[in-house]
Amino acid sequence: MIRQQPVTCGDDAKRLICELGAHFYTQGWVSGTGGGISIRHRKRIYMAPSGVLKEALEPDMIFELDQDGAVISGPDPALGYRVSECQPLFMHAYRQRGAGAVLHAHSQWAALATMIDEQAPAFVTSHLEMQKGLSGVGYYDQHSVPIIDNTARECELADSLGEAMASYPQAHAVLVRRHGVYVWGADWISAKRHAECYDYLFAMAVRCHGLGIPLTPNRASVI
């Protein structure tokens, strides 16, 4: 069971990445070795390897990086692990937003939400209770999450993700079309909360679209 406690040391961060990997696997967010998890503790950043089963991570598989993204320590090189493909994308959230944790989810709801309108530059939501789980966002706010186009390789998303973060300073996430979502927070607890609230909002948008229900109320009286 994941305990709601702040990270107090590097070993704590490594253990949490393993626990969160197993948990997010049950959500369908990191199946097929996809997705990623990273946590910062003070001046050190911890990341899982690329291309491994996220539900079967062990603390000694986790890489430790400095604030510039350089690997300081990691698993036995003989095992052949490479640091997460998401590394340059995670670093944008740490540098630009001072994040304490960043998640990358291959959520079907996130991918589907980007496919409702293939031209849309952003996912927009308002008047949904779960928006209140997003830091600084209220029920009546119109909240936007930028959508960037997918690329052949994960690392090639880094520049457009960094630009999207700069263009949407209120967002705690960036959607990647037909792919998934990057979500961050001030610490691992808020990153997890943001990821869950966004996933709920993406699911609502997709379900409303399928049912022909407007996502945003069209009655003037409720605005």
Ligand SMILES: [Zn+2]
């Ligand atoms: Zn991905």
